[in-house]
Amino acid sequence: MLRLICTNLCSKNVYLKVLRYDIRNFSSSEHPSKIGALNHVAVAVNNLQKAVDYYREALGATVSEPQKLPEHGVTVVFVRLGNTNIELLEPLGSSSPISKFLETNKSGGLHHICLEVENINSAMQRAKSYGIRCLTEEPRIGAHGKPVVFLHPKDCNGVLTELEQK
Amino acid sequence: MLRLICTNLCSKNVYLKVLRYDIRNFSSSEHPSKIGALNHVAVAVNNLQKAVDYYREALGATVSEPQKLPEHGVTVVFVRLGNTNIELLEPLGSSSPISKFLETNKSGGLHHICLEVENINSAMQRAKSYGIRCLTEEPRIGAHGKPVVFLHPKDCNGVLTELEQK
Known part of the structure; x- marks a missing residue:
């Protein structure tokens, strides 16, 4: 999930925003499928x-x-x-x-x-x-x-x- | 081990002494064979x-x-x-x-x-x-x-x- 987002986004600001969202909602220890x-x-x-x-x-x-x-x-x-x-x-x-x-x-x-x-x-x-x-x-x-x-x-x-x- | 000691000893002082020894050396969570x-x-x-x-x-x-x-x-x-x-x-x-x-x-x-x-x-x-x-x-x-x-x-x-x- 995280890798896909990082690859497809080129704006640094958008990248950081989405990265923060990703970490908050799907941290590796809490990912619902992990x-x-x-x-x-x-x-x-x-x-x-x-x-x-x-x-x-x-x-x-x-x-x-x-x-x-x-x-x-x-x-x-x-x-x-x-x-x-x-x-x-x-x-x-x-x-x-x-x-x-x-x-x-x-x-x-x-x-x-x-x-x-x-x-x-x-x-x-x-x-x-x-x-x-x-x-x-x-x-x-x-x-x-x-x-x-x-x-x-x-x-x-x-x-x-x-x-x-x- | 503990039960055997308690059954066989009648002196309160001796009982407590042996009980302390027993807990220190063979507590159930640390028994070496458990x-x-x-x-x-x-x-x-x-x-x-x-x-x-x-x-x-x-x-x-x-x-x-x-x-x-x-x-x-x-x-x-x-x-x-x-x-x-x-x-x-x-x-x-x-x-x-x-x-x-x-x-x-x-x-x-x-x-x-x-x-x-x-x-x-x-x-x-x-x-x-x-x-x-x-x-x-x-x-x-x-x-x-x-x-x-x-x-x-x-x-x-x-x-x-x-x-x-x-």
């Missing part, structure tokens, strides 16, 4: 209690109580790491979206990462303009009650990537 | 430039310059997420440890997570006491110049897990 923090790394597990025991006992982590989310087909536990969370996902119900993953990955495994954005629509638009496919046409309300969208793993170096509005 | 922050999530990629373009252009992330690490068989780039990093790994040399992963995962994918610990030896001892296998007998110096050890993914819910001393 990714922010890693909200969580999701791990699919066959046995939630076994996974909880591993993180709590063998690694000494703080672990939340299990929470059933029938509308998302998972039971979830958060492993609190201070700067972010590991989200443990166990299938709940016969149509759980992670059952297929566990058929291929018998021991469980890294399922997806979730990155925060200021504005989900701007972030989708930016990703799409670079040829990244979104798995839904519109954002949906995710497991944390916030608008989310998943990006196609084949367009993201094999990584299923969730964008979540802060 | 995991801390997520240092990074590693993503194996076939084409580092393509992966850098995706994170920088399509997602608007800040991305480091590539760094060749011949002793670890990788070229590495860090995607800075504010609270943690994504570490992009491209094979370097014929014996790169991530080449086999990329043979199975043609598009690339989530390779491992790295968790920080205060003391690598204490963390290894704790993990081993719960039956978690370490991939080396002793810690080694990792890509960031710090002592690290990898835990067997089959003991960690299918997740290759690196522990790194802070």
Whole structure:
């Protein structure tokens, strides 16, 4: 955005005026399409209690109580790491979206990462303009009650990537 | 540790003395075997430039310059997420440890997570006491110049897990 403005304007005064506007409204840390923090790394597990025991006992982590989310087909536990969370996902119900993953990955495994954005629509638009496919046409309300969208793993170096509005 | 001491001591003075010692040396946030922050999530990629373009252009992330690490068989780039990093790994040399992963995962994918610990030896001892296998007998110096050890993914819910001393 900023580069385009600078290239196309020749008047110094106009350039400075637009530059100030640009910095105020779209500073790099607040651009609505720019990714922010890693909200969580999701791990699919066959046995939630076994996974909880591993993180709590063998690694000494703080672990939340299990929470059933029938509308998302998972039971979830958060492993609190201070700067972010590991989200443990166990299938709940016969149509759980992670059952297929566990058929291929018998021991469980890294399922997806979730990155925060200021504005989900701007972030989708930016990703799409670079040829990244979104798995839904519109954002949906995710497991944390916030608008989310998943990006196609084949367009993201094999990584299923969730964008979540802060 | 703390609970055991409190149960076994009946003298108030001795209890307080030991309690102070315990808090100073083994507070829950500083216990040498307890995991801390997520240092990074590693993503194996076939084409580092393509992966850098995706994170920088399509997602608007800040991305480091590539760094060749011949002793670890990788070229590495860090995607800075504010609270943690994504570490992009491209094979370097014929014996790169991530080449086999990329043979199975043609598009690339989530390779491992790295968790920080205060003391690598204490963390290894704790993990081993719960039956978690370490991939080396002793810690080694990792890509960031710090002592690290990898835990067997089959003991960690299918997740290759690196522990790194802070």
